[in-house]
Amino acid sequence: MTVLAPASAEPHRYLQAQIRWHGLEIAFWIAALLPFLLFKTYLVLASQIAITALFALSLDLILGYAGIVSLGHAAFFGLGSYTAGLLAKLGWGEPLTGLVIAAAVAGLVGYAASLVIARFRHLALIMITLGMGLLLHEAANSASWLTGGADGLQGVRMWPLLGYFRFDLYGVTAYTYSLIVLFLVFLASRRLIHSPFGLSLRGIRENPVRMPAIGAPSSAHIRKIYTISAAVAGTAGALLAQTTQTVSLEVLSFQRSADVLVMLILGGAGRLYGGILGAIIYLVARDQLSGFNPQYWYFWIGIMLIAVVMFLPNGVLGGLAWLRAAWRGKTA
Amino acid sequence: MIGPLVGVLFDGFAYGMLLFLLSVGLSVTLGMMNFVNLAHCSFAMLGGYVTVSLMNDLGWPFFATLPLAFLAAAAVSVVLERVLYRRLYRASDLDQCLLTIGIVFVSVASAAYIYGTVQQPVQMPDYLQGSFVVMGVNIAVYRLFLVGAALAITLILVAGLEYTRFGAQVRAAVDNQRMARGLGINVGGVFAVTFALGSGLAGLGGSLAIAIVGLDPSFAFTYLIYVLIVVSTGGLGSIGGSFVAAALLGISDVAGKYYVPQLGSFLIYLVMLGMLMWRPAGLFGKR
Amino acid sequence: MQKLLIGLGSLAAALLAASPVHAQGAIKIGLIMPYSGQFADTATQMDNAIKLYVSQHGDSVAGRKIEFIRKDTGGIAPDIAKRLAQELVVRDKVDLLAGFVLTPNALAASDVSAEAKKFMVIMNAATAIITTKSPYSARTSLTIPQLNETLGAWAYKSGVRKAYTMVSDFGPGHDGENGFQKGFKDAGGQVVGSVRFPVANPDFSAFVQRAKDLNPEAIYVWVPGGVQPAAIGKTLAERGIDPAKTRIFGQGELTEESALKSMGDAGLGIITVYHYDYNHASAMNAAFVKAYNGAYSRNPDIYSIGGWDGMHLIYEALKKTGGKTDGDSLIAAAKGMKWESPRGPVSIDPETRDIIQTVYIRRVEKVGGQPRNVEFDKVENVKDPFKARMKK
Structure with a gap:
């Protein structure tokens, strides 16, 4: 991970320079609208990519900016899913309030978990997040009276979005809804990490011992970002439950935690766009490869992951940044 | 009352030794060399397939297949180490994760392509099957064999690493690469051999375990969580730690399932969380 | 970043152009199964039987060619199964959905079958309630x-x-x-x-x-x-x-x-x-097991028989409708259908659309x-x- 070297001596100017929008960023978000015009039959896939991207973004907030590696982040995704799904099942199928309540529940549990998490680092931290995730998965399996167990939650019926747009077979509503939520959360995250709070988080990531010494409350910061990240993961889970109107134990699985971690590393952690790009690359590749070769597609995914590590260290974005720097260095 | 208790202790210890055999290779590659080798169970799976092929297709006796399982996994790992792993020794944990997950994907797909997706039949020779009763305690022969194998491997490894010249070189290279290089130790070579040792142990563990846990291409994923639990609770860099942790996990898991079956699926995770919160670096962890 | 976007765009464009042009009048069947992952073997066995059925009974029914589009769920993943069903219906314009090894996936895809009025054949998933989720679904496997x-x-x-x-x-x-x-x-x-x-x-x-x-x-x-x-x-x-x-x-x-x-x-x-074992003694089963072994060098199992009878139901229903593929016609044709399977006599219960068998x-x-x-x-x-x- 790169160590920050502020270009300007004045901190607020540095922060302002960081917060300015780059042309490529604007192009990216405009490109996100392209599926509506060019790939109209891929909107369901696009919505699931946007949801996964949001989930990866939530992991990036803790991994990329606070150095917390989690192998159990699906716990919060799943909490969001079940909250939204259960609300709809019990008769409150309104999506927006469902989304907010799901985020709140996931955030609340995230805060409770952060009290434990903040005390550990390294392998112990990874294994504790893994263990808590698996415990929740088993608990959901046991509580089949509530969750529907292995068959999944039955009877999730969503009301139309804003009382007007129903979740259609083509996925127009699903993608519009997921993309808007992704964009809004992204905007908020972008502000957050370029704030003084975001800077001190990166300080903790780079040197967890020194930050308290200069007066930054490490543990409090970690608890805060972990809670925010859990709420965002819960939002993503709720979106999936609402747009697909299905919830199953799989939303809490180790596989989901591991997949999102792979996507984030693939795209490049600590760059906000890394998780989004990773989700796009991974899921588009998976969709195309498994279309051609339903039985062995993951062979090619594996080759792709190995190739990225070998040729683009620190993920696709990290590797591209490194290549660009190398290129500039050569021409200059 | 004593009969069941002793029986549960034996079963638990035997289950722990199964976990230990599956993970001892990882306590070498991750534990000693500090490489996040999530592809550990791919090497174990390779060992399993070697054993199954030799037994079922060529009619080899079970014991004759074990050295080949070790060698095959070690040989493949040497190639991978020279081509891929070696270049990431100093990379971030995350890149190591991504590389080894990629290898897992490739290995699972290759196994499915070569052997098919079917569950492989694993039949042990008659003298390793069945059970006998000692003072009211039922002892399964194969489980007793696993306990013996685990004890033997632990003794050989600990003795080899503590009391041989090569062991000293490994410890030196792992602890301080630059210093070791300065002393004229061929660090690259030592790493390659250590890595091969870890992978060979994985292969051996795989072929010993399949009689109980079965073998199909998803093996490489299924047991990943268990081996990570053993190595992390045992503590990085300690073979003895993995041994003790595996024994504790096995005994508490089997005892828990016997006395409080309602908690069955939660037990191993609860025990792991408890142990890690008590000792975050693992039982005998140095880092 | 820009290069990447252009790259992605052109990749997507190329893939769109490459999507095959289907022959007029072909009947398209979307198969949704866990071809990869922990349950891959069940999908392999089911797919084997489907291929065998087609090779023995020809790849056209009622004068129309049969085409398959195979989709992998990678295991238990109702969100993916539902998306695949949606995509099969809106993009690939399949006429019917089939496969379904796992209950959560079958339940999720049933929503799509019900909404799009597509005939759906559940060839394995065995939880009792599945067929109640879509009035266009029928099952050829078992219930627990x-x-x-x-x-x-x-x-x-x-x-x-x-x-x-x-x-x-x-x-x-x-x-x-x-x-x-x-x-x-x-x-x-x-x-x-x-x-x-x-x-x-x-x-x-x-x-x-x-x-x-x-x-x-x-x-x-x-x-x-x-x-x-x-x-x-x-x-x-x-x-x-x-x-x-x-x-x-x-x-x-x-x-x-x-x-x-x-x-x-x-x-x-x-x-x-x-409900089935490859040792079942009947001339029909002996022929089935022999052909299966000839093609795949292994014995069929319950996933194979579910796939085989599922294909039989699809073929016979299409014959009865004269090649009409709308959900209402096909499910009407499927209800009460009786046939002799390698597992013995079976029929589709006209009330529940579930299988009745020995x-x-x-x-x-x-x-x-x-x-x-x-x-x-x-x-x-x-x-x-x-x-x-x-x-x-």
Whole structure:
């Protein structure tokens, strides 16, 4: 991970320079609208990519900016899913309030978990997040009276979005809804990490011992970002439950935690766009490869992951940044 | 009352030794060399397939297949180490994760392509099957064999690493690469051999375990969580730690399932969380 | 970043252009199965039978060619299964959906079948309620209560009065437990204890020891196919539980072919209930097994028979509608359809659209030196009892 070297001596100017929008960023978000015009039959896939991207973004907030590696982040995704799904099942199928309540529940549990998490680092931290995730998965399996167990939650019926747009077979509503939520959360995250709070988080990531010494409350910061990240993961889970109107134990699985971690590393952690790009690359590749070769597609995914590590260290974005720097260095 | 208790202790210890055999290779590659080798169970799976092929297709006796399982996994790992792993020794944990997950994907797909997706039949020779009763305690022969194998491997490894010249070189290279290089130790070579040792142990563990846990291409994923639990609770860099942790996990898991079956699926995770919160670096962890 | 976007754009454009132009009038079938992951073998076996059926019966029906589009869910993933069903309907314009090994996936895709009015054939997933989710779905496999209530009643009839049950702690295991206990208790039997073990459970010694301590007359076991049948079979034998003294009952997964190979003599005497085994004695089955072995060098199993009969249902329904593929016509044609399958006589219940079939009771015996499931009793025309009760 790169160590920050502020270009300007004045901190607020540095922060302002960081917060300015780059042309490529604007192009990216405009490109996100392209599926509506060019790939109209891929909107369901696009919505699931946007949801996964949001989930990866939530992991990036803790991994990329606070150095917390989690192998159990699906716990919060799943909490969001079940909250939204259960609300709809019990008769409150309104999506927006469902989304907010799901985020709140996931955030609340995230805060409770952060009290434990903040005390550990390294392998112990990874294994504790893994263990808590698996415990929740088993608990959901046991509580089949509530969750529907292995068959999944039955009877999730969503009301139309804003009382007007129903979740259609083509996925127009699903993608519009997921993309808007992704964009809004992204905007908020972008502000957050370029704030003084975001800077001190990166300080903790780079040197967890020194930050308290200069007066930054490490543990409090970690608890805060972990809670925010859990709420965002819960939002993503709720979106999936609402747009697909299905919830199953799989939303809490180790596989989901591991997949999102792979996507984030693939795209490049600590760059906000890394998780989004990773989700796009991974899921588009998976969709195309498994279309051609339903039985062995993951062979090619594996080759792709190995190739990225070998040729683009620190993920696709990290590797591209490194290549660009190398290129500039050569021409200059 | 004593009969069941002793029986549960034996079963638990035997289950722990199964976990230990599956993970001892990882306590070498991750534990000693500090490489996040999530592809550990791919090497174990390779060992399993070697054993199954030799037994079922060529009619080899079970014991004759074990050295080949070790060698095959070690040989493949040497190639991978020279081509891929070696270049990431100093990379971030995350890149190591991504590389080894990629290898897992490739290995699972290759196994499915070569052997098919079917569950492989694993039949042990008659003298390793069945059970006998000692003072009211039922002892399964194969489980007793696993306990013996685990004890033997632990003794050989600990003795080899503590009391041989090569062991000293490994410890030196792992602890301080630059210093070791300065002393004229061929660090690259030592790493390659250590890595091969870890992978060979994985292969051996795989072929010993399949009689109980079965073998199909998803093996490489299924047991990943268990081996990570053993190595992390045992503590990085300690073979003895993995041994003790595996024994504790096995005994508490089997005892828990016997006395409080309602908690069955939660037990191993609860025990792991408890142990890690008590000792975050693992039982005998140095880092 | 920019380069990447351009790259992605052109990749997508190329893929769009490459999507195949389908022949006019072909009937497209979307197959949704877990081709990869933990359940890949079930999909392999089902797909094998589907291919075999097409190669034997020709790739056109009622003058229209049959085309398949295969989609992988990668395991239990209702969100993906539902998306694939949606995409098959809106993008690939399939005429009907088929496959479905896993219950959550089948339930999720049923929503799409119901909304898009597409005929859907469930070739394995075995939870009773699945066919209630879409009025256009039919099932050609089994339901768990269908087998296990039959077994429970049979166990009582065979003289067992007290039984202990041990099942995997998840939906299908619970269904098996409920089914057996209901059939057994309704007949007059008594359940003396029960235990549920974790779904991911590499070692059964603790649970088997518990059962042994109670020394029951009979033990009922439900585990999913794959690794666990052999593991629990071996553990039962290691503990010295002798099927000659303590009867061991289970659903057919417990003694499936690969499990018997691993168990060896340890499996002898176990009694299981199933709707199909490759050893079933009939000329039709012998021909089926021979052709299957010729094509794939292995024996068919229940996933194969589900796929085979599923294809038969699709072909016959299409013949009846004269090639019309709308959901209403096809489901009307499928209701009440009767045919002779390699597993014996089967039909589609016109009320529930679920399968009615013969349920076999088998015992593991040595045949020609190898352990085999030998059918020694059967119950004919079994309907799904769960849905029969739902109506009341």
